[in-house]
Amino acid sequence: MRTAPKTLPLELHAVSLKAGDKWVIKDLSCRFEAAAGCSVIIGPNGAGKSLLLKLCHGLISPEKGRVSWAGGADPGLRGQHQAMVLQRPVLLRRSVRANVTFALKVKGVEKAERRRRADQALARAGLSRYAQRPARLLSFGEQQRLALARAWAVRPEMLLLDEPSANLDPAATHLVEEIIQDTAAAGTKVIMTTHDLHQARRLAGEILFMHRGRLKEQAPAARFFEAPENDLAQAFLRGELLWWRRRSIYAPDEQRKDA
Ligand SMILES: Nc1ncnc2c1ncn2[C@@H]1O[C@H](COP(=O)(O)OP(=O)(O)O)[C@@H](O)[C@H]1O
Numbered sequence: 021m022r023t024a025p026k027t028l029p030l031e032l033h034a035v036s037l038k039a040g041d042k043w044v045i046k047d048l049s050c051r052f053e054a055a056a057g058c059s060v061i062i063g064p065n066g067a068g069k070s071l072l073l074k075l076c077h078g079l080i081s082p083e084k085g086r087v088s089w090a091g092g093a094d095p096g097l098r099g100q101h102q103a104m105v106l107q108r109p110v111l112l113r114r115s116v117r118a119n120v121t122f123a124l125k126v127k128g129v130e131k132a133e134r135r136r137r138a139d140q141a142l143a144r145a146g147l148s149r150y151a152q153r154p155a156r157l158l159s160f161g162e163q164q165r166l167a168l169a170r171a172w173a174v175r176p177e178m179l180l181l182d183e184p185s186a187n188l189d190p191a192a193t194h195l196v197e198e199i200i201q202d203t204a205a206a207g208t209k210v211i212m213t214t215h216d217l218h219q220a221r222r223l224a225g226e227i228l229f230m231h232r233g234r235l236k237e238q239a240p241a242a243r244f245f246e247a248p249e250n251d252l253a254q255a256f257l258r259g260e261l262l263w264w265r266r267r268s269i270y271a272p273d274e275q276r277k278d279a
């Protein structure tokens with residue numbers, strides 16, 4: 021089993037973030053814990069899901085409030101224990117296998133073990149036959165799977181995934197979801213975004229629902245899907261939270277706050 025967690029609980033304390041002159045994350049507080057299972061962030065386009073993930077990974081810092089990992093704010097320590105897969109993964113100009121072995125080398129994994137773990141991860145992601153191929157020649161979906169395999173091979177304490185199956189076909193999506201489930205079952209805390217409500221239902225232990233930079237609801241997945249408390253979350257689940265009519269379902273105070 022693992023030693024004391026270095027990243028959990030991950031907490032955001034009244035965090036606000038600006039992009040240009042616009043507040044894109046507004047007074048957001050939340051807490052991520054291992055016991056909650058896979059945390060899935062949902063919400064309409066532009067809600068701030070990707071930005072929340074980047075805050076969780078320390079890639080960006082908030083203008084107001086603070087983020088803490090296991091009670092502290094040590095970026096060095098955090099980098100060793102967290103991995104993030106971006107929506108457009110960044111791969112090295114090396115072979116598929118070398119992309120994985122290099123990540124393991126950086127983590128200080130010994131050589132024979134690097135090769136073993138890399139081959140295991142590539143097999144898991146259905147990429148064994150491409151091991152020698154330059155990573156940049158893979159299709160987009162294969163690149164996404166490679167990025168996930170690479171993160172999985174490193175066995176991070178926390179894995180952050182931004183839309184991990186965006187643009188994948190159903191078979192590839194299924195494979196990606198299996199890897200995510202394996203990862204979580206092996207004790208890694210997964211925090212991810214998705215625009216796919218079916219995927220959220222399949223994977224989530226808890227849901228965070230965001231809307232226009234605010235966290236509107238954080239709840240166990242079963243409870244959220246059964247009976248969401250927030251009226252915007254209810255509308256979103258009904259498929260009604262469409263940008264061209266969002267004003268019509270706003271409560272008057274909501275309009276004032278978000279104006
Ligand atoms: N670098 C940036 N500069 C200006 N605006 C940004 C930047 N990054 C994100 N935004 C804006 O912040 C909001 C939230 O973005 P994002 O977190 O990417 O949303 P999503 O929920 O779709 O992942 C959007 O309105 C987006 O346009």
Ligand SMILES: [Mg+2]
Pocket residue numbers: 069070071182213
């Ligand atoms: Mg996004």
